[in-house]
Amino acid sequence: MVEEVDQPTAVSASMVAASRSGLGPMPIDQVPADEWVATSTGIDELDRVLGGGLVPGSVTLVGGEPGIGKSTLLLQAAAARAAAGDRVLYVSAEESRQQVRLRAGRLATLDPDLWLVAETGLPVVLADLAQVDPALVIIDSVQALADPALSSAPGSVAQVRHVAAQLVAEAKRRGVAVVLVGHVTKDGSLAGPRVLEHVVDTVCTFEGERHHALRMLRAVKHRFGPTHELGLFQMTGKGLLGVPDPSGLFLSDRRRGVPGSVVVPTLDGSRPLLVEIQALVTGSELGNPRRSAQGVDSGRLNMILAVLEERAGISVAKHDVYALAAGGLRVTEPGADLALALAVVSSATDTPVAEGVVVCAELGLGGELRQVSRLDRRLAEAARLGFTTALVAPDGPAAPPGLRCASAATLAEAVRLCHGGGLGRPLVAAV
Ligand code: TYD
Ligand code: MG
Numbered sequence: 001m002v003e004e005v006d007q008p009t010a011v012s013a014s015m016v017a018a019s020r021s022g023l024g025p026m027p028i029d030q031v032p033a034d035e036w037v038a039t040s041t042g043i044d045e046l047d048r049v050l051g052g053g054l055v056p057g058s059v060t061l062v063g064g065e066p067g068i069g070k071s072t073l074l075l076q077a078a079a080a081r082a083a084a085g086d087r088v089l090y091v092s093a094e095e096s097r098q099q100v101r102l103r104a105g106r107l108a109t110l111d112p113d114l115w116l117v118a119e120t121g122l123p124v125v126l127a128d129l130a131q132v133d134p135a136l137v138i139i140d141s142v143q144a145l146a147d148p149a150l151s152s153a154p155g156s157v158a159q160v161r162h163v164a165a166q167l168v169a170e171a172k173r174r175g176v177a178v179v180l181v182g183h184v185t186k187d188g189s190l191a192g193p194r195v196l197e198h199v200v201d202t203v204c205t206f207e208g209e210r211h212h213a214l215r216m217l218r219a220v221k222h223r224f225g226p227t228h229e230l231g232l233f234q235m236t237g238k239g240l241l242g243v244p245d246p247s248g249l250f251l252s253d254r255r256r257g258v259p260g261s262v263v264v265p266t267l268d269g270s271r272p273l274l275v276e277i278q279a280l281v282t283g284s285e286l287g288n289p290r291r292s293a294q295g296v297d298s299g300r301l302n303m304i305l306a307v308l309e310e311r312a313g314i315s316v317a318k319h320d321v322y323a324l325a326a327g328g329l330r331v332t333e334p335g336a337d338l339a340l341a342l343a344v345v346s347s348a349t350d351t352p353v354a355e356g357v358v359v360c361a362e363l364g365l366g367g368e369l370r371q372v373s374r375l376d377r378r379l380a381e382a383a384r385l386g387f388t389t390a391l392v393a394p395d396g397p398a399a400p401p402g403l404r405c406a407s408a409a410t411l412a413e414a415v416r417l418c419h420g421g422g423l424g425r426p427l428v429a430a431v
Contacts, residue, residue: 002152002156002157002158003152004152004158005150005151005152005158036055036056036057036058036224037055037056038050038051038052038053038054038055038224038225039053039054039055039056039081039086039135039177040052040053040084041053041054041077041080041081042077042080042081042083042084043073043076043077043080043242044242044244045217045231045232045233045242045243046073046077046217046231048229048230048231049204049217049218049219049229049230049231050202050204050219050222050224050225051219051222051224051225051226051229052225054136054177054179055177055201055224056135056175056176056177057171057172057174057175057176057177058171058177058178058201058202058223058224059164059167059168059171059177059178059179059180059199059200059201059202060177060178060179060180060200060201060202060203060204061142061179061180061182061196061197061200061202061203061204062074062179062180062181062182062204062205062206062217063181063182063183063184063203063204063205063206064182064183064184064205064206064207065183065184065207066183067210068206068207068208068210068215069206069208069215069233069235069240070140070141070181070206071094071095071100071103071140071181072103072107072235072239072240073206073215073217073233073240074090074138074140074179074181075090075100075103075104075107075108075138075239076107076108076239076240077138077179078090078114078136078138079104079107079108079109079110079111079114080108081135081136082111082112082113082114083108083109083111083113085113086113086134086135086136087113087115087132087133087134087135087136088113088114088115088134088135088136088137088138089115089116089117089128089129089132089134089136089137089138090114090115090116090117090137090138090140091117091118091119091125091128091137091138091139091140091145092116092117092118092119092140093118093119093120093139093140093141093144093145094140094141094144095118095140096118097116097117097118100116100118101116104116106238106239107238107239108239115132115134120144120145120146120154121145121146121147121148122145122146122147122162122163122166123147123148123149125139125145126166126170129170129174129176133174134176135176135177136176136177136178136179137171137176137177137178137179138179138181139167139178139179139180139181140181141180141181141182141183142160142163142164142167142180142181142182142196143155143160143182143183145159145163146159146163147159147162147163147166150162157195160195160196161195161196161199164180164196164199164200165199167180168199168200180196180200182196184205197221200221201222201223201224202219202221202222202223202224203219203220203221203222204217204218204219204220205217205218205220208235208328209328211328212327212328213234213235213236213328214232214233214234214243214327214328214329215232215233215234215235215240216230216231216232216233217230217231217232217233218230218231218269226269226270228268228269229269229270229271230268230269230271230273232246246271246273247272247273247274247275247381247384247385248385249327250273250274250275250276250326250327250329251263251274251276251385253326253327254276254326256352256355257352257355258352259346259347259349259350259351259352260278260279260280260281260343260344260346260347261276261277261278261343261346261352261353262276262277262278262339262340262342262343262346262353262357262359263275263276263277263339263357263358263359263382263387264277264331264335264336264338264339264358264359264360265335265358265360265378265379265381265382265390266331266333266335266336266378267333267335267372267373267374267377267378270374270377272374272377272378272380272381273329273381274358274381274382274385274387275325275326275327275329275331275336276325276326276327277296277323277324277325277326277331277336277339277340277343278323278324278325278326278343279321279322279323279340279343279344279346279347280321280322280323280347281316281319281320281321281322281344281347281348282319282320282322283318283319283320284318284319284320286320289316289317289318289319289320289321290320290321290322291305291320291321292320292321292322292323293323293324294322294323294324294325295324295325295326295328295329295330295331296323296324296325296330296331296332296336296340297332300332300334300337300340301321301323301340303363303365304337304340304341304344304363305321305344307341307363307364307365307367307411308341308344308345308411310367311366311367311410311411311412312341312345312367312410312411312412312415313412314344314345314348314415316344316348319348321344323340323343323344333372334362334363334372335360335361335362335372335373335378336360337361337362337363338359338360338361338362338363338369338391338411338414339359339360341363341411341414341415342359342391342414342415342418345415345418345419346418346419349419351419353418354389354418356386356387356388356389357387357388357389357390357391357418358379358382358387358389358390358391359390359391359392359414359418360372360375360378360379360390360391360392361391361392361393361408361414362393363411367410367411367412368409368410368411369392369393369394369408369409369410369411369414370393371392371393371395371396372393375392375396375397376397376398376400379392379397379399379400379403379405380400382403383399383400383401383402383403387403388402388403388404389403389404389405389406390403390404390405390406391406391407391408391414391417391418392405392406392407392408393407393408393409394407394408394409395407
């Protein structure tokens with residue numbers, strides 16, 4: 001329960017005029033259309049997610065768990081924008097100016113167009129905004145900012161909402177792009193970002209496994225472009241670096257000819273990613289064998305094991321099964337079903353899947369294989385990385401040059417294609 005104090009205000013005509021953020025009503029064909037033009041942030045992967053860059057007058061919320069790299073990303077973006085000649089104001093409400101300056105010095109060259117203030121009071125920040133008159137403002141973080149006029153504690157729902165509303169109004173009035181950093185609590189949602197999602201124009205989430213260098217940026221709401229575009233970064237000693245060729249990165253550590261390893265071309269946003277799915281099947285001492293899934297959906301894994309047993313006659317009921325997506329990635333789409341199933345079969349039979357094979361299909365409970373979306377893009381990416389054979393569901397698109405498509409209507413057929421009926425004979429090479 002959060003107490004909210006009602007503060008009634010009388011509305012006069014002059015206040016209406018002062019609070020008007022645009023020109024008033026006008027016929028739609030007379031509204032200028034060129035107002036919303038995105039300006040590049042200077043960071044390619046960020047631009048990709050934002051559909052080109054930040055729009056003046058827009059408010060973008062970047063949410064993520066503490067320590068994931070939000071401050072690093074936005075400081076880099078601020079520095080890049082300043083280097084391009086625009087004035088940027090970085091409001092640090094959590095760290096001191098010295099801390100931010102030290103970090104900025106390590107990440108980029110210090111540009112005099114990047115202005116820095118360490119401040120937690122909203123009125124002061126608004127005054128600073130008027131004084132500096134930047135093209136871009138970064139607020140790090142919105143939860144740490146508060147308006148002393150409100151009695152609620154900093155970080156409370158009332159404060160966060162109020163601070164964000166004020167900043168949104170200011171952004172529209174001045175035509176300045178505002179980026180708000182919002183912390184997401186450990187359980188995935190809550191406090192800051194959730195209550196702001198409808199107030200801002202764009203919501204991005206920044207995620208990653210703490211023990212991996214990989215970081216993923218996604219737009220979950222975007223008024224100026226597509227959502228669900230994926231931006232990929234690696235956290236390095238020199239800050240965040242974009243990953244232009246993720247498939248190459250995810251497959252670079254792959255050992256060839258190992259049982260239990262299958263490559264699947266997944267699609268994230270419009271971006272095809274080749275990911276290695278691994279499975280390990282071992283005899284279990286336990287009455288209730290272990291099922292472990294990392295980076296793949298555990299419910300999906302259990303379903304696939306059931307379908308394998310019922311529809312393809314391959315039982316791992318007395319075995320522990322471990323499955324994972326390599327590289328710290330999360331693969332949740334059903335297009336990875338067949339890869340997961342074949343990885344399990346490959347490990348259970350100790351037979352590696354042939355070189356140069358990718359597999360991609362959704363699995364139904366009847367053991368049937370189904371087409372996945374945008375298979376043409378996925379196959380093109382597989383061909384680009386030198387894969388030669390794709391095992392897919394029937395009636396797929398034409399294979400791109402350099403790639404052969406083998407199709408299977410059922411899981412049992414896919415297993416036969418892959419494992420030649422017997423256990424020892426390697427597979428799709430013979431298709
Ligand atoms: P930070 O941007 O402070 O995270 P957030 O603002 O989301 O809380 O980043 C914190 C982590 O990033 C910290 O654990 C150290 C790591 N890091 C690097 O590995 N390299 C770097 O160059 C920087 C600046 C940070
Ligand atoms: Mg931070």
